[in-house]
Amino acid sequence: MRSRWSVLLERTDIYRWLFGGTVILYFFSGEYINNRDIFMLVTLIILCFAALSFRKVWIQIFTSGVISLIGAYHVPDFSIQVTLLQWVWYFVMATFIMVLIEKYIGEKRNMIDLITSLANTLDSRDNYTAFHSNNVANYSKSIAEELKLKQNVCKNIYIGGLLHDIGKIGISENVLNKSAKLTTDEFSHIKQHPTIGYELVKHIKPFEKSGILNMILYHHERYDGKGYPKGLKGEEIPLEARIMAVADAFDAMTSHRVYREARRLEFTLNELRKERGKQFDPVVVDAFLKRMGKTNINLFSSEQAEGSSYQNVGS
Structure with a gap:
């Protein structure tokens, strides 16, 4: 982009x-x-x-x-x-x-090509999450636009979406593609991917200035302070990361995974509403629901899908 x-x-x-x-x-x-x-x-x-x-x-x-x-x-x-x-x-x-x-112009082209290649390399490791990074990037950018953020901020959020899971390069494929429930040690291992991703690209100065490093490191923080890796709470979490948390969770729930089928849209939106103010920033959730409403989707379905609320969806 x-x-x-x-x-x-x-x-x-x-x-x-x-x-x-x-x-x-x-x-x-x-x-x-x-x-x-x-x-x-x-x-x-x-x-x-x-x-x-x-x-x-x-x-x-x-x-x-x-x-x-x-x-x-x-x-x-x-x-x-x-x-x-x-x-x-x-x-x-x-x-x-x-x-x-x-x-x-050449540096801009090379940077975008590098980012796209890294995102494609990551997604190619898991057929079930192919296009996940691109989806998160697009959802995040849409939320940012709904929040009336500046154009350059929206662009940086899109790039951050492409790279938010880059740390999964350092996670074992056996863990990423495991169909059974993860053990405590395996989940602890996969929870390291934000820090791994941060360490991989922290030396790239434009990423630091644009907030991309914050998106990579903090996109699994929770609004209630129960997330990882730092346990930040509320507005301690950078806005870009709060936006990405919603986009990441939405795509995780609506995509087919090796360990479960994709959730229906009504169920997913209800989950976002239930986690509003808990896992997710309520302002960001409202912006996402508003943007979804503009696509003529019934956001207020009373249908209750089976299953319990997610804890840190999108991990």
Whole structure:
């Protein structure tokens, strides 16, 4: 999932129109702009548009030459030496900007590719939980949008959803795929996956700043303080992790698992309501139910499905 800023940087057609328009204005601006600093600012803006519009070096050489010649046209005392020097300088500036843009876009693409690969690798270990990470990411993002969180926060929550269970890479497949009830030792082992995941990616600085590490480490904390690994309570738990806890539990209950069949939607939503204020943040549950209601699902069914309430569903 690319950010809107990354997508905007890749839309070269937009910047080509802006480049063409500003070059025309630049040509006729000599008699209106007398301030040297303003004139240089306009030149810099045109160089930026050139770098955004054309991502090839030979085109930067050509456009830099055009800009320097137009600039020479406005200079009373024309000098071929000064014009050539400006040509080289403008070319260096435009190329530098172009390289920075390409580096930014490349890093964003590589980061998303890495995240997607890690999520797919995790899900491929268990056929029953295939697409779980992607589902949790989408549910979490929907809740965040319902809570009117900022766009960049919603994007980070989506990425956190893809990676929230990355620590299960360090859990034995025999435990992950066991069809019988887990022993106390096995459950203690699987409860280590948030900490394992945190340790795996804690050195990635963008994850720390964006709250992704919090989502990985705390998505099994409970609102009543009975969760793991830290036993945080209420708003001590980061909001992103509280959102992910609801999304994770919903997908866990509505997905087919090796140890049980998928739960029906009415039962799952009733479980979320019963755990509202206990396992889950009531505000987050309300936001999720509201978003589900917008899809014309009957949220207030009185049907009682068999089975008892989950304790830390989605483990």
